[in-house]
Amino acid sequence: MERVAVGIDLGTSNSCVAAVRDGEVEVLPNAYGEATTASVVHFHLDGTVTVGNAARAAMIHDPLHTVASSKRLIGRYSFSEEVRKARAICSYPIVEGPNHSVRVRIRDELFSLPEIAAMILREMKAVAESRLGCEVDQAVITVPAFFNDNQRQATADAGRIAGLEVLRLLNEPTAAALAYGYGRGLRQKVAVYDLGGGTFDISVLEIGDDVFEVLATCGDTFLGGDDFDDRLIDLLAEEFLEREGENLRRDPFALEKLKVAAESAKKALSVEEQTEIRIPDVSRDAEGRPRSIERTLTQGEFSGLVMDLIQRTFKVCDEALAQAGLVPRDLDGVILVGGPTRLPVIRQAVADYFQQRPHTEIDPDRVVAMGAALHAASLAAPGFEGEAYLLDVTPLSLKIGVAGGLAETVIERNTPVPIEQSRFFTTFRDGQETARIRVYQGESRRAEENELLGEFEFSGFRQARRGEVRIEVGFRIDSDGMVEVTARDPDTGASTGTKITLSSGLSEEELEEILRASPAERVRREEGPVAGGSGPTPSDTPDGPGAAPSAPKPPPLPAVDEPDRSAFGPPGAELAPDGDPTP
Amino acid sequence: MTGAPQRAGELRAVASMLDQLDYYELLELERGASGEAVRRAYHRASRRFHPDAWRQAPDELRVASARVAARLSEAYAVLRDPGRRAAYDRQLERDPRALRLGIGQAGAAARSASAERSGRTGRGRRFFEAARRDLRRGDRAAALRNLQMALAFEPGNPHFEGALAALREGREVPELERD
Numbered sequence: 109m110e111r112v113a114v115g116i117d118l119g120t121s122n123s124c125v126a127a128v129r130d131g132e133v134e135v136l137p138n139a140y141g142e143a144t145t146a147s148v149v150h151f152h153l154d155g156t157v158t159v160g161n162a163a164r165a166a167m168i169h170d171p172l173h174t175v176a177s178s179k180r181l182i183g184r185y186s187f188s189e190e191v192r193k194a195r196a197i198c199s200y201p202i203v204e205g206p207n208h209s210v211r212v213r214i215r216d217e218l219f220s221l222p223e224i225a226a227m228i229l230r231e232m233k234a235v236a237e238s239r240l241g242c243e244v245d246q247a248v249i250t251v252p253a254f255f256n257d258n259q260r261q262a263t264a265d266a267g268r269i270a271g272l273e274v275l276r277l278l279n280e281p282t283a284a285a286l287a288y289g290y291g292r293g294l295r296q297k298v299a300v301y302d303l304g305g306g307t308f309d310i311s312v313l314e315i316g317d318d319v320f321e322v323l324a325t326c327g328d329t330f331l332g333g334d335d336f337d338d339r340l341i342d343l344l345a346e347e348f349l350e351r352e353g354e355n356l357r358r359d360p361f362a363l364e365k366l367k368v369a370a371e372s373a374k375k376a377l378s379v380e381e382q383t384e385i386r387i388p389d390v391s392r393d394a395e396g397r398p399r400s401i402e403r404t405l406t407q408g409e410f411s412g413l414v415m416d417l418i419q420r421t422f423k424v425c426d427e428a429l430a431q432a433g434l435v436p437r438d439l440d441g442v443i444l445v446g447g448p449t450r451l452p453v454i455r456q457a458v459a460d461y462f463q464q465r466p467h468t469e470i471d472p473d474r475v476v477a478m479g480a481a482l483h484a485a486s487l488a489a490p491g492f493e494g495e496a497y498l499l500d501v502t503p504l505s506l507k508i509g510v511a512g513g514l515a516e517t518v519i520e521r522n523t524p525v526p527i528e529q530s531r532f533f534t535t536f537r538d539g540q541e542t543a544r545i546r547v548y549q550g551e552s553r554r555a556e557e558n559e560l561l562g563e564f565e566f567s568g569f570r571q572a573r574r575g576e577v578r579i580e581v582g583f584r585i586d587s588d589g590m591v592e593v594t595a596r597d598p599d600t601g602a603s604t605g606t607k608i609t610l611s612s613g614l615s616e617e618e619l620e621e622i623l624r625a626s627p628a629e630r631v632r633r634e635e636g637p638v639a640g641g642s643g644p645t646p647s648d649t650p651d652g653p654g655a656a657p658s659a660p661k662p663p664p665l666p667a668v669d670e671p672d673r674s675a676f677g678p679p680g681a682e683l684a685p686d687g688d689p690t691p
Numbered sequence: 692m693t694g695a696p697q698r699a700g701e702l703r704a705v706a707s708m709l710d711q712l713d714y715y716e717l718l719e720l721e722r723g724a725s726g727e728a729v730r731r732a733y734h735r736a737s738r739r740f741h742p743d744a745w746r747q748a749p750d751e752l753r754v755a756s757a758r759v760a761a762r763l764s765e766a767y768a769v770l771r772d773p774g775r776r777a778a779y780d781r782q783l784e785r786d787p788r789a790l791r792l793g794i795g796q797a798g799a800a801a802r803s804a805s806a807e808r809s810g811r812t813g814r815g816r817r818f819f820e821a822a823r824r825d826l827r828r829g830d831r832a833a834a835l836r837n838l839q840m841a842l843a844f845e846p847g848n849p850h851f852e853g854a855l856a857a858l859r860e861g862r863e864v865p866e867l868e869r870d
Contacts, residue, residue: 319734487746497741499733524764526742526757584761587742 113246113275113488114236115283115480116229118263120179120305120332121447123147124474125232126481127240133287133481135474136239144473145235147305148176149227151214159231164368171199171364173214175224177334180306182221182266183259185560186210190330197338199360209614220614223622225266233270247272248484250476252307253279254327254503256549257561257591264588265614269622275487277588280304281311282322282500283479284445288470289315290482290496297323297438299428301458301466302445302476303421306332310425312432312439321499324431324522326424331417333374333448339413340370344385344401352399354391362391366401373405378450382406411453418457425461431522442466447473500525506583506591507558509546511536511684515555518583525589530582534575534684542567543579545595566595568602575684699752702740706755713783714766722780726771733767815845822854826867831858834867 114136117124122144126135135143138160150163151173158166166174177198184191186204195202203218205211211218229249236244249272251263260277267274281300289296294315302309309327313320344366345356356362369387376383383405389398429435442462448454449472459465486495501522507515510533518531535543543566550558570577578599584592596603614622705717715722718732738744740763745756769775818841825834838855845851854866 314730316731316734319737321730321734487743495744497734497737497743499737499741520768523768526761527764527768528761529765586757 111246111488112236112240112242112244113248113484114233114244115248115250115278115477115482115484116232117250117280117283117477117480118179118225118228118232118266119144119147119476120177120307120334121147122305122473123228123232124477125236126474126477127236128481128485129240133478133485135477136236138235139238143471145228145231146176147179147228148174149178149224150174157227159228167199167364168361168368171360173200175200175212175214175219177306178212178221178224178228180334181210181212182225183256183262184210184221193330197334199364206618207615220618220622222262222265222269222614222619225263226269229266229270229272233272245271245273246275246484246488248276248278248283248480248487249274250278250280250283250480251589252302252304252327252329253281253309253311253322253325254307254329255589256504256559257589258559259329260589262614264590265619268619274588275484277590278480278483278498279309279311279322279325279500279503279589280445280476281309281325282313282320282498283477283483284443284470284475285311285313285315285320285479286482286496286498287475287479288441288443288467289320290479293317296440297434298441298443299425299439299462300443300445301421301425301449303448303454304332304446305448306334308332308421308424310421310428312428312434318495319497319499322501323434324428325501325503326428326431327503328420328424331420333446335417336374336414336448336451337367337370339417340373340405340410341366343413344370344387344403347403348390348401352391352393354399356391359391365390369401374410374448374451377405377407377410378452380407407452414453415457418454422457422461436462436464439464443470443475444468444472445475500587500589502527502585502589504549504559505551506585507548507550507555508533508581509548509555509563513555514553515548515550515558518581519585521551523585525585526587528582528584530580533579533581535569535572535577535579536574536684538573539571540574540577541571543569543595545581545593547591547593549591561591564593564595564604566604568600568604569597570600698739699748702745702752702755702759705740706759709758709762714770714779717762717766718770720770724770726773729767729770733763733771736763815841815848815851817841819851823867826858826864831861834858834864 112127112129114125114127124135124144126133137143138145140161142161145160146164148159148163148167150158150166150170152158163174164176167176177194180190180194181202185208187208191202191210201213203211203213205218205220210221212221212224233244233247247267249263249267251260255263264274264277281302284300284302285298288298295317296315298313298315300309300311300313302311307327307329308331309325311325312323314323341363349355356366365387369385373383373385385401385403385405387401390401391399393399439462442458442464444455444458444466449458455466455468482496483498502519502525503521505517505521506519507517508531510516516531516533519527519529523529533543544563545566546555546563547561548555548558549561552558566579569579577597580596580598582594582596586592594603709717715724718729718736720728720732724732737760740756740759742753742756742760745753748756769779818837822834822837822841825831825837835855835858838851838858842848842851842855850866854864857864857866
């Protein structure tokens with residue numbers, strides 16, 4: 109049977125799958141003929157799940173069992189800022205799992221974020237299989253360039269759970285640049301302005317024919333189209349509170365209605381000067397009479413609501429350009445990625461900032477999946493014609509926690525990958541026997557302001573007075589942006605190493621257990637459009653081989669030894685820096 | 692192109708010499724090369740050694756391309772940055788050998804063979820280097836003392852032992868004279 113490797117853009121709001129067929133890259137539409145599928149998972153009472161626009165419709169009538177924007181949670185610790193924020197916005201219950209990981213509780217079951225993402229990936233795999241008429245088991249999956257190692261690891265786990273061999277985790281802006289410049293023999297410097305549902309990335313690339321070199325990448329994983337919607341939701345909720353004295357944010361059903369209305373108003377403003385917001389029956393008064401929201405929203409009003417968010421993206425752009433050593437007029441082109449970049453207010457602001465009109469001929473919802481598909485084709489096929497070489501960078505500095513609550517950099521951000529680099533540390537106490545090595549990603553000198561990737565203990569080194577022992581800590585970052593770390597005593601030769609597999613994701617045992625139970629199998633393919641579905645009627649849409657009917661429920665997740673919470677306290681004073689980084 | 696024999700030969704050769712090449716040699720650049728030339732050289736080398744191009748090749752070649760690619764990134768990260776490049780150039784003037792042996796420290800596991808020759812441990816290596824310098828100056832007594840120190844930190848290293856025996860017997864000492 110023919111095998112095709114696909115590219116999957118796993119987005120916060122929508123996902124898209126593409127493949128190269130007969131040398132042409134094409135987006136594979138779902139059963140409704142839509143190029144993108146909502147990244148929403150609805151859990152039915154019988155244990156099956158639906159993914160896509162039908163699931164998005166369920167956000168209104170079944171908000172507690174409908175999981176949206178899960179990408180905001182993947183690879184995060186339960187105590188992180190982003191998770192706190194998501195708890196305030198999301199109606200479904202977000203709880204703490206083993207090792208401070210995040211779980212979603214649906215009825216009596218707990219689901220990890222990689223499992224939820226796997227359900228979406230499974231759906232995209234089925235979409236591809238049904239369109240291509242063959243098995244799909246290899247994929248390039250895209251991630252925001254600014255994703256840290258935990259988030260990348262969790263996304264890779266999701267791919268495995270979905271039954272995909274993940275050929276590469278590709279940064280979204282890099283994928284977009286590839287789709288833009290592939291096979292065109294360009295010599296250009298371009299910026300990719302990627303504002304997705306939940307994240308913002310800016311990458312500056314130099315395209316030299318078949319080489320795509322990322323000069324710098326910066327981002328904000330707390331900023332996306334969802335935040336634009338939130339501003340609008342806030343406005344509507346505030347106005348309602350003033351008029352009716354009721355806080356709609358407290359009512360999950362009303363909140364979901366607000367969300368849907370806000371998102372469609374935003375979309376309408378991408379093409380219209382103004383739009384009517386109508387939410388009939390948003391709640392009931394004391395006598396049970398329906399109350400509604402009706403209001404006109406103009407582009408000008410909307411711009412006022414979100415302008416500070418847009419300006420925030422340019423702060424990030426400043427940083428990326430400075431890192432690349434460029435100014436806006438050095439750029440030969442600006443590529444827009446992500447649904448929100450259709451908004452005229454954003455296009456205008458981007459044109460002003462970069463002093464040039466961005467490319468509008470590229471579809472911002474599809475370009476990432478198309479780039480991923482091109483890369484998948486070249487990775488899967490030996491001797492693929494027209495190979496392109498992607499030279500990417502690590503978006504965040506890698507650091508080691510040292511005495512005094514500080515973090516010392518071993519690899520600077522925007523260093524090209526793959527790379528290996530090491531630095532020497534020393535002991536902090538006389539006769540010290542073990543060192544706790546804490547690995548961070550981020551730009552702060554203060555350890556706790558960076559993202560903790562993981563930690564391990566190192567022992568077996570020479571015991572001596574403080575400062576006399578040398579411990580060489582080495583990092584390896586592979587082409588997926590994933591990190592491996594080793595510690596070594598060059599004098600005794602003792603060493604230890606680990607792929608940082610993270611407390612915030614799934615342990616290897618949990619992953620094995622999930623792979624056995626394969627919850628993604630529960631994804632149920634819809635027969636056709638349902639009420640609220642927006643697409644045309646399907647014509648030629650046999651269910652793909654991935655469309656298994658409801659499988660037996662997986663056993664509850666195994667308990668995992670809970671490490672002492674103190675492991676996440678302030679860093680132990682156990683290592684001290686020893687000289688400059690090598691070389 | 693993957694696995695084309697001449698390409699494979701080139702990859703093997705570069706991978707095996709990796710610890711003997713400084714960044715300029717690795718990228719095939721003149722010392723004074725411009726920033727633009729550095730970038731072009733990095734692109735050129737990436738086309739030949741990028742691990743993606745060797746994805747379908749046998750393990751030996753895939754490992755080799757990963758090592759070379761990591762070193763290319765390292766070299767490029769230094770040479771494209773004027774500050775780091777100047778520091779590297781100064782180091783290269785002072786002590787080219789030590790620098791070559793010291794680069795890519797994290798690849799410790801990968802360079803066992805050359806490490807065996809020049810020392811597995813920091814101190815062993817340092818005294819071994821000192822002995823090498825002594826011998827170059829013609830000071831065999833000092834070289835002997837330093838070699839003994841190197842052996843104290845790294846007992847049983849066959850290259851150190853061989854060099855020590857040769858020194859004691861007044862023979863040529865290939866271990867210390869070879870580049």
